[in-house]
Amino acid sequence: MSPDNQRPEHPQASAMGRATIGLIGVVASVGGGIGGFSNLRLLAQDFATTVDGTRAFLTPMAAYHLAWLVFFAGLLVVGVSLIYATINGRSEDIVPGPSIYVMGASLIVAAMLQLMFGRPGLAAACAVAGIALMIAEYRSAFI
Numbered sequence: 356m357s358p359d360n361q362r363p364e365h366p367q368a369s370a371m372g373r374a375t376i377g378l379i380g381v382v383a384s385v386g387g388g389i390g391g392f393s394n395l396r397l398l399a400q401d402f403a404t405t406v407d408g409t410r411a412f413l414t415p416m417a418a419y420h421l422a423w424l425v426f427f428a429g430l431l432v433v434g435v436s437l438i439y440a441t442i443n444g445r446s447e448d449i450v451p452g453p454s455i456y457v458m459g460a461s462l463i464v465a466a467m468l469q470l471m472f473g474r475p476g477l478a479a480a481c482a483v484a485g486i487a488l489m490i491a492e493y494r495s496a497f498i
Contacts, residue, residue, distance in 0.1 A: 373441050376449065380437025387431030394424040415471060422465040429458035452492050459488035 401417035432454040440449035462485030469478035 369446075372446055373444060376437050376446065377441035380434045380439075380441060382434070383430050383437060384434030387427045387429070387434055390427035391424055391431060394420050394427060398424060415468060419465060419468040419472075422461045422468065425461040426458050426465070429454045429461065433458075455488055455492040459485040459492070461485070462488065 398417060398420040401414055401420055433450050436450050436454070440446070462481045466478040466481035466485060469475075469481055
């Protein structure tokens with residue numbers, strides 16, 4: 356293989372590309388942190404004591420908030436990975452693939468629960484976004 360066809364081990368990003376990756380990383384980290392914290396609070400409310408004194412640990416709304424908590428945790432991981440890539444100057448292979456797959460799967464679970472709640476429009480939007488995330492990660496070798 357000629358040197359022109361070889362990919363560098365750690366490609367260096369341009370200054371503008373690094374700034375963009377870093378900005379997206381900060382936005383994803385902040386969004387993941389805020390969304391995760393708010394869903395954690397909602398999840399704690401879902402695990403409330405029922406009228407007869409028993410604990411209802413897996414209500415449909417608790418499962419819904421848990422799916423969103425997993426999504427926001429994945430978003431936080433993606434954001435931190437992007438910030439780390441910015442610090443190291445990388446522009447390829449910067450996001451761990453499993454976190455994107457888990458984000459897509461959690462959106463699909465949220466879509467199924469939305470169908471159960473009688474919201475087909477939101478269910479379709481969540482399902483399409485989840486499938487798009489999973490396909491994007493599958494098709495891209497170097498995200």
